Amino acid sequence: MAVETLLVAIGPKDYDRVERLAEETIDIATPTGADVVLAHAFTQDGFDEARSNLHFDDATPGQVATHSATIRDLEDVLEAADVEYTVRGAVGDPGETMVEVAETVDADIVVVGGRGRSPAGKAIFGSVAQTIMLDAPCPTLYVRTGTE
Incomplete structure (x- = not known):
């Protein structure tokens, strides 16, 4: 399988996964020369709050995403x-939005982070990573860190 486009799905709680996400991204992108897309999915409330905190009243999701600490840390690595x-931002249900971004950029693989959860935890809280893994139009690489 040729990897031309690699999507790294970034959420608001991925700050503690930067090293692992970057490691896996580099391991795939370097030998393949893949285009890497760092995508941050905001909930509407999260986007409104981030835009307000940045004093960017008319900012697009992409502009706000470039100011995410997690995105910046990934950029450095x-x-x-x-x-x-490249960096993209989108607003909506995080799992569904990332699937849409994967379709839009024609991703060949999605790298997504997550924490280990019990089955009950998944049932109660849902799982963005699970939605992406089940619905993405391409294979996904799940980078697991810690437990909840």
Whole structure:
């Protein structure tokens, strides 16, 4: 399978996964020369809050995403490894929105982070990573860190 486009799905709680997400992204993108897309999915409330905190009243989701600490940390690691990337932002249900972004960019693989959860935890709280893994139009690489 040729990997031309790699989507890294970033959520608001991925700040503690940057190293692992970057590691896996570099391991795939470097030998394949894949285009890397860092995508941040905001809920509407999360987007409104981030835009307000940045004093960017008319900002697009992409502009707000570029100011995400997690995105910036990933950018630092990717730049140090000479991996080129673009940043996208989107607003909506995080799992469904990432699936839509994967379709839009014609991703060949999606890298998504998550924490280990009990079956009851998944049933109660849902799982963005699970939605992406089940509904993405391409294979996904699940990068697991810690437990909840």
